[in-house]
Amino acid sequence: MSSDGTPASRDILTVQGVSVRLSGRTILDRVSFQIAPGEFTGLIGSNGAGKTTLFRVILGLQATSTGRVLFGGPAHPREHARRHRQIGYVPQKFLFDPDVPLRARDLVGLGIDAHRLGVPRPARARRALVEEMLHAVDATRFADTRVGKLSGGEQQRILIAHALIARPRLLLLDEPLANLDLGSAHEVVALLARIAREQEIAVLISAHEINPLLPVMDRIVYLAAGRAVSGSTEEVVRADVLSELYGHHVDVLHVHGRVLIVAGAGEDTDLAGHEGVFPGAGGAGVLS
Amino acid sequence: MSHFLSPIFASGFFESEAVHIALAVGALVAVVTGVVGVFTVMRGQSFAGEAFGDLGTAGGSGGYLISVGPLWGFVLGNVISAGAMEAIGVQRARGRDLATGIVLGAGIGLAALFLHLYTTEHSTTGATVTILFGSVFAISSTTIPLILLLSAIVLAIMLTIYRPLLLSSVNAELASARGIPVRLIGVLYLLALALAAALAAITIGTILSTALIVGPAASALRLTRRPLTALLTAAGIGIGALWLGIVLAYDSFHWPPHGTIWPVSFFVVTLVFITYLLSGLPEARRRRRADRNPSASPLAQPATPS
Numbered sequence: 034m035s036s037d038g039t040p041a042s043r044d045i046l047t048v049q050g051v052s053v054r055l056s057g058r059t060i061l062d063r064v065s066f067q068i069a070p071g072e073f074t075g076l077i078g079s080n081g082a083g084k085t086t087l088f089r090v091i092l093g094l095q096a097t098s099t100g101r102v103l104f105g106g107p108a109h110p111r112e113h114a115r116r117h118r119q120i121g122y123v124p125q126k127f128l129f130d131p132d133v134p135l136r137a138r139d140l141v142g143l144g145i146d147a148h149r150l151g152v153p154r155p156a157r158a159r160r161a162l163v164e165e166m167l168h169a170v171d172a173t174r175f176a177d178t179r180v181g182k183l184s185g186g187e188q189q190r191i192l193i194a195h196a197l198i199a200r201p202r203l204l205l206l207d208e209p210l211a212n213l214d215l216g217s218a219h220e221v222v223a224l225l226a227r228i229a230r231e232q233e234i235a236v237l238i239s240a241h242e243i244n245p246l247l248p249v250m251d252r253i254v255y256l257a258a259g260r261a262v263s264g265s266t267e268e269v270v271r272a273d274v275l276s277e278l279y280g281h282h283v284d285v286l287h288v289h290g291r292v293l294i295v296a297g298a299g300e301d302t303d304l305a306g307h308e309g310v311f312p313g314a315g316g317a318g319v320l321s
Numbered sequence: 322m323s324h325f326l327s328p329i330f331a332s333g334f335f336e337s338e339a340v341h342i343a344l345a346v347g348a349l350v351a352v353v354t355g356v357v358g359v360f361t362v363m364r365g366q367s368f369a370g371e372a373f374g375d376l377g378t379a380g381g382s383g384g385y386l387i388s389v390g391p392l393w394g395f396v397l398g399n400v401i402s403a404g405a406m407e408a409i410g411v412q413r414a415r416g417r418d419l420a421t422g423i424v425l426g427a428g429i430g431l432a433a434l435f436l437h438l439y440t441t442e443h444s445t446t447g448a449t450v451t452i453l454f455g456s457v458f459a460i461s462s463t464t465i466p467l468i469l470l471l472s473a474i475v476l477a478i479m480l481t482i483y484r485p486l487l488l489s490s491v492n493a494e495l496a497s498a499r500g501i502p503v504r505l506i507g508v509l510y511l512l513a514l515a516l517a518a519a520l521a522a523i524t525i526g527t528i529l530s531t532a533l534i535v536g537p538a539a540s541a542l543r544l545t546r547r548p549l550t551a552l553l554t555a556a557g558i559g560i561g562a563l564w565l566g567i568v569l570a571y572d573s574f575h576w577p578p579h580g581t582i583w584p585v586s587f588f589v590v591t592l593v594f595i596t597y598l599l600s601g602l603p604e605a606r607r608r609r610r611a612d613r614n615p616s617a618s619p620l621a622q623p624a625t626p627s
Contacts (some may be wrong), residue, residue: 092498122498132542133363133491134551140491148499150481152549179546195495296558 121196351559
């Protein structure tokens with residue numbers, strides 16, 4: 034990464050001064066950050082901060098008002114076509130219809146070749162690849178069950194396998210931990226961290242709650258009201274940095290290994306990490 | 322042989338050319354509607370199938386009126402309707418009820434006019450019955466090349482876009498992130514559905530055409546977990562219903578009131594309905610067994626609602 038915003042060749046994704054304005058509202062305001070190969074990045078922000086819009090920009094599904102997104106270094110004439118093959122995407126939580134005639138392994142298989150025409154021919158190599166992916170996300174047990182009959186956490190793992198089987202260099206996950214119980218959330222985070230490490234795949238994961246990601250994040254992109262700061266957790270999760278981002282004073286408290294971000298008195302802002310905030314956090318240390 | 326089967330197949334069944342054509346067209350149409358129908362159900366687009374039924378009525382009666390035959394009328398009516406539906410955004414969730422309602426109203430109004438003009442001119446109501454309820458025994462052999470061509474077009478579209486269509490039908494967001502042109506795939510699919518509805522209309526009539534598209538497919542989705550198997554199962558159920566319906570209709574000549582046959586479409590739709598009821602049994606039995614012995618199937622837990 035280089036601080037002046039020019040893409041260094043080793044970065045896999047460079048978001049450069051991206052702004053998105055939709056019908057007069059500014060959704061993203063000059064957002065810039067870089068991601069290196071194999072890096073685990075958390076995109077932290079409350080609901081409405083612009084996380085999904087940012088993902089759509091990276092996927093090439095949302096045009097920017099200003100700025101650009103560079104993938105894997107310098108611009109390429111067939112940037113758009115390349116992008117779809119190099120980015121895996123796990124959309125914001127949805128549940129499959131129980132009637133859909135698709136086993137978990139069928140959905141994973143579609144990750145290989147859904148964009149191709151014609152009917153897939155049964156091939157041993159294809160089956161082996163699907164099997165390997167199911168194993169990687171620990172989903173062999175329910176591989177032959179209809180996706181719609183799996184639990185939320187199981188569907189999540191199948192979607193991750195679906196995204197990973199195309200061997201992307203970057204994996205985007207939109208709020209994968211929302212609606213998961215704490216145990217499943219930790220499992221998914223551990224799984225993603227392992228995949229990022231083993232397969233050298235960069236992971237960009239959005240969340241409104243910072244704590245489940247703290248142990249594994251190499252980098253944090255903190256989004257508030259369309260503006261972003263990025264860096265290591267130590268660089269970003271500080272009262273002065275976040276106060277400037279939010280435009281008013283916030284405190285960052287460390288309690289039992291968890292981070293609590295608390296609005297100053299009289300402020301009424303939806304903050305990331307708010308789930309852990311309780312009024313009497315008095316004795317806790319304040320980092321800054 | 323014919324003695325032995327005579328209680329099932331009334332005399333003359335295997336000799337009649339009308340029966341041969343009916344069986345062949347029936348099987349072909351069942352395959353086409355089965356393959357298309359599975360996606361209709363998955364995409365929740367049975368309303369579009371219903372719309373083609375109603376709009377096909379206008380097209381078919383218009384075809385009668387200008388003497389080009391009902392099938393050309395169904396095809397033109399449905400393809401124009403598909404264009405209209407796409408233009409006003411029927412495939413997108415917002416406002417599709419409204420758009421469908423407006424287009425349907427106009428279609429049925431036209432059908433009323435065309436059928437009125439035709440019946441006044443020819444002093445017969447035969448066209449009305451043929452269009453609304455089909456007459457698979459009255460398909461002329463000159464129509465067969467067109468039926469073959471339409472079936473080939475629909476099957477070619479479906480096999481070509483199979484994979485992108487499957488993923489976009491499961492989840493459009495997942496598909497567009499993969500670079501699949503979801504809208505284009507949707508338009509091609511709507512065209513295939515329009516043609517399939519025209520083929521269903523020629524066999525069992527416009528009013529019941531949706532039943533043939535959606536019914537076997539809905540049963541197939543209950544019986545199988547795999548997409549390709551679902552297509553084959555739906556086609557098989559359709560063939561079974563159409564063939565058995567044709568046999569029963571032929572036999573009904575000897576049923577009261579003697580001397581006329583009962584409508585084929587009645588039998589077909591009834592068989593499709595019975596199959597749908599029966600297709601729920603395996604799942605119900607599984608659930609009963611799981612209730613009795615929950616530890617036996619740890620994977621049978623339902624998805625947690627979000």
